[in-house]
Amino acid sequence: MDTGTHIVMGIALGGLATLDPVAASHPATAQAIMAGAIAGSLAPDLDTILKLQNNATYIRNHRGITHSIPAVMLWPLLIILIITFFFPTANLLHLWIWTFVAVIFHVFVDIFNAYGTQALRPFTKKWIALGIINTFDPFIFLVHIAGIIVWGLGAHPGYTFLIVYAILFLYYVIRFRMQRKVAKAVHDKIPDVTNLIISPTLRFSHWHLAITAKNHFYVGRAIKNEIIVYDQFDKVPIPESDIIHAAKKDDNLSAFLSFSPVYRWEIEEYNDHIEVRFIDLRYRSKDYYPFVAVVQLDYNLNIISSYTGWIFSEQKLRKKLDYLPN
Structure with missing residues (x-):
């Protein structure tokens, strides 16, 4: 997801943490958890700095090792080492738990983008990209903003964000079902499909399509379940030259x-x-x-x-x- 969405997700997790009895009864722990949740929601994307070196390094590494299993384990430890300098009386166990949740949540939601992550490193470098949610999804961002506003108006943050994430769970289910319907429509239109990449767009019912068939590549768009093919290319193997x-x-x-x-x-x-x-x-x-x-x-x-x-x-x-x- 984009940086803005990760920030509001971190705030939401900090709000959810008020349901934790330890955080609810200890202000320093609650404040530390909020800081840890926001930091944990952002930390895996620190590899963005690689773009300052060159595009090749950035492309090869972005959402790679920083989103891997070892990194998910290390980020919370590094974050709480810093946070405890500012909140020395915070409960370390609960701070670690919520920071860990924030890091995992960051990597988890990135899997649903078209870009994906190498979340299973070091076991495999395969990119996991489900292509259900756009990198910036207006609905997801605005639902979080609405939750933050309701919290600011005096509602209980824990229960507010439980409702927010119940809504988003249903939203993800709807997006998954929409993508499956698009896939079926593509296979009905082009029976010899061997590989299909469906990518979301900013428009709720529009999807990018990159289709590999037996002898051709097709590039198009799905609008609801209507398949529009814009370009067709011959599938020519790369020569051994x-x-x-x-x-x-x-x-x-x-x-x-x-x-x-x-x-x-x-x-x-x-x-x-x-x-x-x-x-x-x-x-x-x-x-x-x-x-x-x-x-x-x-x-x-x-x-x-x-x-x-x-x-x-x-x-x-x-x-x-x-x-x-x-």
Whole structure:
């Protein structure tokens, strides 16, 4: 989820903690738990700082090790070590419990996004992405805000957020059932589907579709249960060529391939260089596919320039590559 939603979820968990008799009877513990719940709700996304290094490092690691099983165990310990400097009389056991819940909850809700997490590391590096909830879901955010406002008006925070999460549980069930209906509609329209990625959008009844069939890739959108196909591409295996082998040595392309489950590729030859491009088919915006990896090589197959990440025009991509084709 986005940072704002994680913050309001942390506040909600701090409110729920008022149902804990120890927190309810000990103000310092209650305050420490609120701080721990917010910190725990944000801590796994500290890997966002990797974007300052480069996109390849960020793509390869974001929601990776910081969302793993060992990290989930370590984050609460690190957080309470800091919090106890400010709340030395807080009950450590209950502070740890609620901080631990906040960290687990962060990783759990991220699984429902299209981006997903590597939550089962170190057992597997497989990305777990259920694609039911958008990274920012207006309904989820606003329900939390409503709960915080009701709390501010004098309602009991524990019972308020119990109601909030009962509503959200039903919301997740509804979203799951909607996604299943979309999947059925896709299989009815394209019987030879071998892989289907359904991603939510900001619109409640709209879903992005990246469909792999026996001989083609299809990219489209589901509006309610109506399937609209925008693009169709031939499914062409990546060739075992020297050009591809050289391009795959590049960190940007390697990071892209470690993350993207469905893509097409292109090789273009210019007067003084070769360009290899991989295009993620999960993301389509106004007839453009913005998530790419591009490697430029000279004719001795040395890497000249490369880029991976989100780009929304060819002109901006050329600036990133800092190399114009002839």
